[in-house]
Amino acid sequence: MNKHIRTSLAGLLTSTMITGAAFAAGTHPETGETLADDQTFIYRLGDEHTSVDPQVVEDTYGAEIVRDLFEGLMNQDEAGNLVPGVATGYTANDTKDVYTFTLRDNAKWSNGDPVTAGDFVYAWKRAVDPALSSPYAWFMELMSIENAAEIIAGNAPIDDLGVKAIDDHTLEVRLSAPLPYFPQMTTHSTTFPAPQKVIEEFGDAWTKPENIVSNGAYIWTEHLPQERSVRERNEMYWDNENTILDKVVALIINDENVALTRYLAGELDRTEVPAGQFPRLSQEHPEEAISFPRLCNYYYTFNLSDGGPEAFKDPNVRQALSLAVDRDIITEKVMAGGQPQAYTFAPEATAGFTVPEVEMASMTQAERDELAKELLATAGFGPDNPLSFDMVYNTNEDHKKVAVALSQMWKQKLGVQVELANMEWKVFLEERGNQNFDLARGAWCGDYNEASTFLDLLQSQSGYNDGKFNNARVDELLAEAKTSDDPAPLYTEVERIIAQETPVIPIYHYAGVYMMDTDVGNWPVDNVEQNWYSRNLYKTAE
């Protein structure tokens, strides 16, 4: 015990000395910028996170914290490319169903214990364990890890999971199906290692700041629910000497306008810009207001199930409605935050995805409106037989503005009668999931940076396919893409079919719209998933 404390103290001293040496001069080692003395980053969180347990966390706020506290096999760099994490690299067999990761030998937990392959095996088995009942257990199934589905269903023992520690620094993963993008998925928090001893000692309370042991660049030092949480430099982290930011403070501010006021008062380094305020803010604070594309889409889905409206069974009607949406007005006047207009389901920002040339995108709005009228007339709707339907969205000011704009466009251009209805979130999800709607709002953020994370939503058997779109060719193409070395052309064809059949009306793709203090260095605007790591950030002297 004594010896252990001494070693960790020694480690602490050495690393402080190294840190001191690297940054005492107060300049950034690569860019040469003068660094601020106080390396604290304060940002706004819109809501309390659900958990900082890597296998349990299910919300983005929590995942952001977990990415700082824990480190998985692979990380992402500022552009979203795969870079080594605890693993220095990996190899795959020819059939791409066995992956072998080599772990670095200097990775440590915050209590000084080494991070071993066994910690990953424990964590991954934990994720599928019915006793833990993780809401993200499905992610292990999505990763196609051998026997994951059977274990979750309780039909196989946990030890059958296709993951094995060959030795302390070699981890072997067997998949039930070949998966070319498997390594990308190991940047997801569900796959991060977990400290078995600590979890067994404290149970559910292991994630409290006084109990937690973690292997990331930061440790969890303070948590006041609904108010703030603090994470501070982990001196045991293997790359601590290259970590500049000392402290990260997340303040929970539910109201985004209050958050903006507090940002302007200098209490925050980063906050979100409320819809519609970006043009004003970028004029008043051109250096601070930033906008960049994100990996999320915003769309409306038709109910194509048997119980859905008859009118929507005709692709002409669906296409007419999509054509008549003036996306320019939505993105420039309503949202006004630099959101890209959407004519395809997967965002252009998706890695390895080329937006196919959809006919609609190259037309002028006048041409689209003209075609929309023709199509609707062909379908038998006109002034004496107007199309009418209900559209639902979840209660939210921004969604309301978009819905009102859409219904007005359809009314003015096509004489369509639309009844708007908003629903509280959980009610909305249940109604949409049970196909109790005509036209419903939808949005999706990619779980990983690959087009299938979006396009799979339109696969006929998908649990997320609330519109019940069913196209045999789409299913076939998506199945083929799973194992293909070059799935891009397949995705392009899927998007072409979607444009033709119009099961959904893509409206826009999300943008990250922030007020960011100019002294925050290296915010990864090019990482479309916004997987940011505090250890890559720094504060410059003002």
Add this chain to the structure above:
Amino acid sequence: MLAYSLRRLLVAIPTILLLIVACFFLMHYAPGGPFTSERPLPPQVLANIEARYGLDQPLWKQLWDYLYNIVVHFDFGPSFKFKDRDVNDIIAQGFPISLTYGSLSFLVATVVGVSLGIAAAIRHNSWIDYFAVGLGIAAQALPNFIMGPILILTFTLWLGWLPGGGWNGGQWPYLIMPVIALATSYMGSIARITRSSMLEVLNSNFIRTARAKGLPTRTVIWRHALKPTLLPVVSYLGPVFVYVLTGSVFVDIYFSTGGLGQAYVGSALSRDYAVLLGVTILYGALTVVVNLLTDLAYAWFDPKIRY
């Protein structure tokens, strides 16, 4: 009076039980559940989670287990949303915060409101009266969800005097804005009620008698008029006391105080059944106790009332 109090507290038990049962069933029949999410969970995963929390049991069994745990272990169950905290934790953390800014707001609202009301009534139709009435109406017309942003804009952004939010263990710079925001509208109502009640009392026969026998105005007001004046104010203060003590969701949202109000509304939206029930029971119990105290206070204010 002791017997009366005990009787009231005994009656409270079935009342709270009824509250629990009603709330329990309403909650379970509301569409959506705690694990309804945008990414619908695969049936097997959902089944595992429901089994873990006992949600796969019949409703009557769930209700029975819930009551049993409360009575025997004083355990109000886990939070479905916040995995490392249970309901006891959430209440233990949020209630003291709500209690602090709530009781301060109550104090401010009562003291300022009653003083304003009395001053206005004594100087009826003078500038003090107009000022007090004007202030009272303005304060009442400014609900806390308007006051919050206005205060933050003024004191944080423009003047830079106060932190825009947070709790920091309840240090006074963090308390000022939440207390003002929460107190103003109640203060307005209290001032109005006090004023009209005082005016009525001042016109009554026993006050005329007191004046006629030559008592100084000060004695008339303090010894004879004040107690009957406060009777309607006290019946208004009872429920207000519960409201402010249990925290305000608006104060919690605008000032990030971390109080119970936000946890309560949040739990309803996320269908966090146990948290919702736990806080409801707390509110219910508080209401019962405060109502009893209000009734007992009546007897002090009005000797005609006997229990």
